[in-house]
Amino acid sequence: MRKYLFIFMCLSLTLQAQYNALYAYKFVPDPNKKDSTITNLMTLEISIDKKSKFYNDDKKRSDSLNNNLLQNNFRDGNLASYNVNTNYIITKDLKKDETVYHFIYSGVKMKILEKEKPSWEVKKETRKIGDYLCQKAVTNYKGREWIAWFSNKIPVFDGPYKFSGLPGFIVEIHDEKKEHDFLLIKLKKDSTINFCNSTATEKEITKDQLNKMLNSSSGSINGSIKSMNVSGDIATFTMKDGNVVQINKNVENIEVELSKKVKRNLNPIELE
Structure with a gap:
């Protein structure tokens, strides 16, 4: 037994x-x-x-x-x-x-x-x-x-x-x-996994609401920037959608280069 x-x-x-x-x-x-x-x-x-x-x-x-x-x-x-x-x-x-x-x-x-x-x-x-x-x-x-x-x-x-x-x-x-x-x-x-409940401070939205927010900030690349930090020759831009982009500050046109990098992912995992 x-x-x-x-x-x-x-x-x-x-x-x-x-x-x-x-x-x-x-x-x-x-x-x-x-x-x-x-x-x-x-x-x-x-x-x-x-x-x-x-x-x-x-x-x-x-x-x-x-x-x-x-x-x-x-x-x-x-x-x-x-x-x-x-x-x-x-x-x-x-x-x-x-x-x-x-x-x-x-x-x-x-x-x-x-x-x-x-x-x-x-x-x-x-x-x-x-x-x-x-x-x-x-x-x-x-x-x-x-x-x-x-x-x-x-x-x-x-x-x-x-x-x-x-x-x-x-x-x-x-x-x-x-x-x-x-x-x-x-x-x-892995016996150490322990999920803590940190979702209480999150705001629940829909996918349509997210798309509207992204579209509203896409007219001007400058309007999509949350913050910028420069260290040496590298300028780091934190975008409002959470994306972080690094660019050499010595490029001919930072705004154009930033726009290119932000739009780099033309192939999202979800098409619908």
């Missing part, structure tokens, strides 16, 4: 483990320049109570660690420095079937409750990715066709960005044009 109780307890602990997943997010900022890509490391923390947090944690990593991880685990070794276009945080509560997009606009903490969920079609096709035998699934989400590879050997029904709901853990997911690609490069159990 004790033997079976011990086995049951071990199985329960395994199923309730907390995980820290590291993804390489590779995307093409300009669809007209397929050979120009940016790669960032993104973290997915998964708690024991089926909550998760997805964010860019490159700021906290040393360059040597980033390079070592990519050289040993990722198929493309070109890793960019911290990319402010991924400064959002996405939280999920799988028990409540709730996904929330968190961001800062003009110094104000905001959040958008995501109502649309991916609707998956699981395929029979399988392939091995790293140490995991994965099964294929597809979905049309936010204007893109997505292809996911998930493993049911990992007892978590979650994945990067806003993706979840498959009968396993998403090891890789990319759109059909491979302009946005998330690949798992490291997964470990």
